[in-house]
Amino acid sequence: MAGQLDSRVALITGAGSGFGRASALRFAAEGAKLVVSDIDRDTAEATAAEVRKSGAEAISVGCDVADEASVKALFGAAVAKFGRIDCAFNNAGVLGPMSELHSYPLADFERVMAINVRGVWHCMQAAITLMLEQTAPKGGHSIVNTASVAGLVGSPMLPAYSASKHAVIGLTRSAARQYGRRGIRVNCVCPGPVDTPLAGPLFDYKNNRETLLARQAIDRFATPEEIAELVVWLSSPAASMVTGTPMRVDGGALS
Numbered sequence: 001m002a003g004q005l006d007s008r009v010a011l012i013t014g015a016g017s018g019f020g021r022a023s024a025l026r027f028a029a030e031g032a033k034l035v036v037s038d039i040d041r042d043t044a045e046a047t048a049a050e051v052r053k054s055g056a057e058a059i060s061v062g063c064d065v066a067d068e069a070s071v072k073a074l075f076g077a078a079v080a081k082f083g084r085i086d087c088a089f090n091n092a093g094v095l096g097p098m099s100e101l102h103s104y105p106l107a108d109f110e111r112v113m114a115i116n117v118r119g120v121w122h123c124m125q126a127a128i129t130l131m132l133e134q135t136a137p138k139g140g141h142s143i144v145n146t147a148s149v150a151g152l153v154g155s156p157m158l159p160a161y162s163a164s165k166h167a168v169i170g171l172t173r174s175a176a177r178q179y180g181r182r183g184i185r186v187n188c189v190c191p192g193p194v195d196t197p198l199a200g201p202l203f204d205y206k207n208n209r210e211t212l213l214a215r216q217a218i219d220r221f222a223t224p225e226e227i228a229e230l231v232v233w234l235s236s237p238a239a240s241m242v243t244g245t246p247m248r249v250d251g252g253a254l255s
């Protein structure tokens with residue numbers, strides 16, 4: 001049976017774990033070829049191996065999204081292997097420490113911004129430059145960035161993280177307006193808390209797990225696979241009229 005993304009090439013950052021890994025497998029199930037990257041090359045390769053086992057093509061590339069040269073090398077490797085990129089999922093991110101703003105270490109603020117904002121910036125620049133040279137597939141090229149519900153409201157103990165995700169939404173909206181007429185759709189996903197390695201300190205902080213759960217309209221946390229569903233849908237021709245949208249996938253936490 002034909003998949004929604006047959007023969008399209010999808011590039012994912014932070015794909016050694018969590019949402020990136022789950023999305024790689026979901027993209028593959030829809031017929032996409034995968035460029036699986038992570039700062040941890042071994043975990044990227046483990047995801048790529050799972051994708052290949054499912055019958056889809058995949059390469060793995062080590063890439064630190066905060067490093068522009070590393071991002072350029074990633075996109076270069078993707079083009080060398082597959083000739084184009086139809087879908088970019090700019091997903092790599094870090095949480096940073098749980099700390100009030102007044103005592104938040106500057107070095108951590110800079111690291112969170114370097115990965116979560118500058119990393120998305122580098123990947124968007126590389127993806128858009130390439131997409132502008134290509135013929136758009138049906139429904140348009142797709143860029144999906146990973147923001148967060150913390151990009152829509154304040155997070156008292158995660159001020160740098162929240163600011164970085166607000167910035168990701170700003171980049172998403174701006175690029176969507178700029179490139180919509182040139183065949184590129186740009187959206188972002190805003191997940192609520194999901195139990196991944198990144199979110200460990202958030203869940204473990206005081207009695208946060210219970211507090212966060214009490215906010216959910218749906219009485220549980222989402223799984224990485226439920227985030228992947230939205231990412232793949234946004235990347236597919238089914239979402240051909242969707243751009244510039246920060247989409248919540250949070251079990252109603254912000255309703």
Ligand SMILES: NC(=O)c1ccc[n+]([C@@H]2O[C@H](COP(=O)([O-])OP(=O)(O)OC[C@H]3O[C@@H](n4cnc5c(N)ncnc54)[C@H](O)[C@@H]3O)[C@@H](O)[C@H]2O)c1
Nearest residue numbers: 014016017018019039064065092093148193194196198199
């Ligand atoms: N888990 C949550 O509750 C939650 C909620 C909202 C948004 N997010 C966002 O989702 C994205 C994915 O997180 P996750 O929950 O799947 O976490 P995760 O820890 O499972 O995966 C994050 C991956 O990013 C990689 N990474 C970290 N720094 C990198 C860098 N500089 N360059 C390339 N890769 C790097 C890690 O090695 C890891 O494999 C992040 O942007 C995160 O901010 C997570």
